[in-house]
Amino acid sequence: MKDQASLLKSIEILYQQQLELQGDPSDPCSPLLAKLMRIDTIPFCFYGHHSSIPFSAEGDIGGETFQTWCFRIEAIHKQEKNVLLSLLQPFTIYGEPAGWMEEIYALKRTDCLITQPVPSISSLSCLNIDLMKRDIIMEPKW
Numbered sequence: 798m799k800d801q802a803s804l805l806k807s808i809e810i811l812y813q814q815q816l817e818l819q820g821d822p823s824d825p826c827s828p829l830l831a832k833l834m835r836i837d838t839i840p841f842c843f844y845g846h847h848s849s850i851p852f853s854a855e856g857d858i859g860g861e862t863f864q865t866w867c868f869r870i871e872a873i874h875k876q877e878k879n880v881l882l883s884l885l886q887p888f889t890i891y892g893e894p895a896g897w898m899e900e901i902y903a904l905k906r907t908d909c910l911i912t913q914p915v916p917s918i919s920s921l922s923c924l925n926i927d928l929m930k931r932d933i934i935m936e937p938k939w
Contacts, residue, residue, distance in 0.1 A: 887904055
């Protein structure tokens with residue numbers, strides 16, 4: 798129970814930090830981090846109990862399904878002890894869907910959402926925030 802309380806507190810801190818990133822960089826009233834980082838997402842993965850591999854979920858965009866291990870916190874429901882997560886679509890350096898964590902070059906936000914009970918999470922790991930900034934540039938071959 799104590800571990801779940803500390804995990805929920807960690808999720809809340811991560812969510813608060815993510816909120817600090819939101820805002821228009823050109824707006825003088827926006828938080829400083831929004832102006833510096835120019836992104837609004839802290840990507841992370843999480844692990845279930847008795848699992849050494851990250852939790853994965855499938856999303857669907859326009860009839861195309863994708864698998865991801867990367868998420869963004871959208872909301873925290875303390876009473877229900879669950880979190881609303883959006884799926885981040887992973888891509889390789891070639892712009893193809895990533896098949897595993899080691900292949901991820903860039904992440905893109907999606908509208909796909911899942912609700913995850915906090916008691917089913919044993920740990921979480923923040924990912925490199927630069928994954929949200931990277932563009933995949935496809936140049937024509939000669």
